[in-house]
Amino acid sequence: MSVTLRDIEEIKSGFDPVAARSFSLPSRFYIEPDSLEFEKRAIFHRSWQFVCHGEKLKDPGSYIAFDVQGQAIVALRDGEGALRAFYNVCRHRAHELLSGEGRTKLITCPYHAWAYTLDGRLHAVRNEERIEKFDKADFCLMPVKIEAFCDLIFINLDPDATSLKEQAGGLGGEVLSYAPDIANLTHAHRMTYTIKANWKAVVDNFLECYHCPVAHRDFCSLVEMDTYKVTTHGIYSSHMAKAGRADNSAYDVADATVQDHAVWWLWPNMSLMRYPGAGNFMVWQFIPAGPEETYEIFDFFFEKPEPSAAEMEAIRYIDEVLQQEDIGLCESVQRGMRTPAFERGRFMADPGGSGMSEHGVHHFHGLLLDAYERMAG
Numbered sequence: 001m002s003v004t005l006r007d008i009e010e011i012k013s014g015f016d017p018v019a020a021r022s023f024s025l026p027s028r029f030y031i032e033p034d035s036l037e038f039e040k041r042a043i044f045h046r047s048w049q050f051v052c053h054g055e056k057l058k059d060p061g062s063y064i065a066f067d068v069q070g071q072a073i074v075a076l077r078d079g080e081g082a083l084r085a086f087y088n089v090c091r092h093r094a095h096e097l098l099s100g101e102g103r104t105k106l107i108t109c110p111y112h113a114w115a116y117t118l119d120g121r122l123h124a125v126r127n128e129e130r131i132e133k134f135d136k137a138d139f140c141l142m143p144v145k146i147e148a149f150c151d152l153i154f155i156n157l158d159p160d161a162t163s164l165k166e167q168a169g170g171l172g173g174e175v176l177s178y179a180p181d182i183a184n185l186t187h188a189h190r191m192t193y194t195i196k197a198n199w200k201a202v203v204d205n206f207l208e209c210y211h212c213p214v215a216h217r218d219f220c221s222l223v224e225m226d227t228y229k230v231t232t233h234g235i236y237s238s239h240m241a242k243a244g245r246a247d248n249s250a251y252d253v254a255d256a257t258v259q260d261h262a263v264w265w266l267w268p269n270m271s272l273m274r275y276p277g278a279g280n281f282m283v284w285q286f287i288p289a290g291p292e293e294t295y296e297i298f299d300f301f302f303e304k305p306e307p308s309a310a311e312m313e314a315i316r317y318i319d320e321v322l323q324q325e326d327i328g329l330c331e332s333v334q335r336g337m338r339t340p341a342f343e344r345g346r347f348m349a350d351p352g353g354s355g356m357s358e359h360g361v362h363h364f365h366g367l368l369l370d371a372y373e374r375m376a377g
Contacts, residue, residue, distance in 0.1 A: 003038040008376050011369055019349035019362035026344045027337040030198040033291045040288075042375035043268050043368075044069040048164040050270050050285060051075050051146075051153040053187055053301060056101065057083065061118065064101040068157060069288065074098050075146055075155060078118035079105070085146035085155045086120055091139040107141075116141055150175045150272075151183040152283070171236045171264060175272060178262040181279050185301035188311070191319055193296040195327050197334035199269060199288040200368070202296070205330050206286070207237065207265055207364055209355035210348055215325050218317070221248040222276065223261045228355025232363040235267035241355065243276045251317040252310060253277060265360070267367050277314055279303045292334055298323075 014023030029035045049068050051057075052075070056064055063076035065088050072088040074097065088097050095111035098104070106123065107116040115124040120141035128134065145156040149164045150172050156164070165172060176182065195202055205211070209228055212220055228241040243261035246254055253276045262274040273282040281301045289295040298318070302311055336342050350357035 002034055003042075003372055003376055005376050008369070008372055011372065014344055015365065015369055017366070019347045019357075019359040020351075022347055022362055022365075024204075024345045024347065024361070025200065025365050025368065027342055030201055030334065030337045031291060036198075036288055036291045038372070038375065040069040042371045044288075045071065046156070046158040046161065046371070047268050048147070048149075048154040048156045048161070048167070048266075050283060051085075051155055053185070053283075053299075054148055054151040054153055054183065055186060057153055059103065061103040061105055062101075063098055063104060065096075065098045068155070071157060072096050073144055073155060073157075074107075075153060076118055080119075082119075083146050083148060083153065084119065085144040086141040087144060089142070090114055091122065091141065092125075150179075152272075167235055168266070169234050169236075171233070171266065174238060175264060178260060179274050179279075179281050181303075182281050182301070185279065185281050185303060186305050187299060188302040188305050188307050189300040189315055191298040191300075191315070191323075193298075193323060193327065194289065195294045195296060195330055196292060197294055197330040198292055198337070199286050199294045200364075201333050201337070202286045202294045202330050203265070203269060203364060204361050205326055205333070206271060206284075207239075207360035208358040209239070210358055211329065212355065215329055216322060218248070218250040218321055221245065222250040222253070225355060228261075229353050230355060230357060230360045231353055232360060235367065237265045237360045237363055239263040239265070239355070239360070250321070251277075251314045265364075267364075268371075275314065277311060278308065280311070294330075 010026060016022035051066065052064055057075060057077045060077050060079050060081060063074055065074045073085060074088040075085040078084050090097055090109040090111065092112055092114045095109055097107050097109050113126055117123045120143060122136040122139045145161055147154050147164050154164050222243055222245060224242040231238045241261040243259065256276045257278055258274060258276055258280065264272045266272065269286045271284040273284060274280060283299045285297045287295045300315065307315060347358040347362045349359045
């Protein structure tokens with residue numbers, strides 16, 4: 001089974017382009033395995049997915065192997081300096097070619113030693129003369145779209161996808177206006193979490209701060225909530241506020257050079273963040289690990305590879321306080337989704353676009369419906 005046109009009509013029957021009049025996505029789409037399998041094809045195999053900061057693929061021969069919802073991919077910098085990405089699969093017998101990250105001059109399969117150049121051409125085949133009517137040009141690595149965007153690397157499995165720069169509109173300019181130093185920052189810390197909730201429930205929670213005064217009181221002492229504004233644009237939304245109050249209960253910002261809380265959510269499952277403190281940037285990914293499980297990756301990029309004492313204090317606050325509060329919320333929502341007491345909800349929508357509004361969640365649900373319709377149709 002999969003998501004059908006009848007399912008799409010069920011969603012559309014309650015969805016309204018105006019958030020204040022709309023219902024949310026039906027709860028069964030947060031629970032059923034069929035929904036996630038459909039979303040892998042309809043969303044994750046057709047959208048731009050984050051790979052790494054540009055520093056990781058800076059040098060010729062550098063590579064990183066990873067997975068996009070069951071599809072093995074490798075991204076690399078070839079000998080001429082061009083970014084490339086391929087399915088990480090040997091064209092001989094489908095063995096995976098590279099693992100982890102590192103540097104190489106030639107991609108050699110660990111199964112039968114078929115070897116490929118960094119531009120994907122099949123270079124050498126053991127005992128090639130024993131294969132009749134064989135042309136190495138017919139067995140090059142299958143390419144994948146790759147793009148550097150704001151000094152971050154993304155790939156897209158859809159061969160017909162338009163560039164991320166084109167799809168994202170003004171996002172690149174916004175990010176660079178708040179984080180002009182992003183290219184000079186370096187990876188300094190990673191945190192990972194496994195959440196017992198559907199990935200959409202985790203994104204829903206991220207996209208509104210209506211819950212913040214209730215569930216995140218330390219955060220609300222850091223951010224000036226009366227300046228919090230959420231704006232939706234195409235495939236992203238921005239979440240901005242003045243921040244960095246010295247008397248907050250979250251973490252010390254006495255010497256902060258960054259005074260803004262600047263956050264962008266990018267369709268479908270990631271956020272880009274700039275928090276009060278020294279020069280910093282964060283990338284947060286919400287990766288489906290099952291119908292009711294999400295794997296989160298939280299990467300921190302700082303001015304130096306070793307976080308300072310002040311930066312570690314901010315990390316500890318996010319890890320031990322803010323994240324734990326949000327994980328508890330998302331897991332409670334997921335348990336509620338399984339009961340007959342909830343089928344679909346409503347949105348609290350502030351026409352002024354304040355942080356107290358849920359129009360960012362409504363925007364996400366509209367993009368979900370669009371993706372479902374394109375695939376099911």
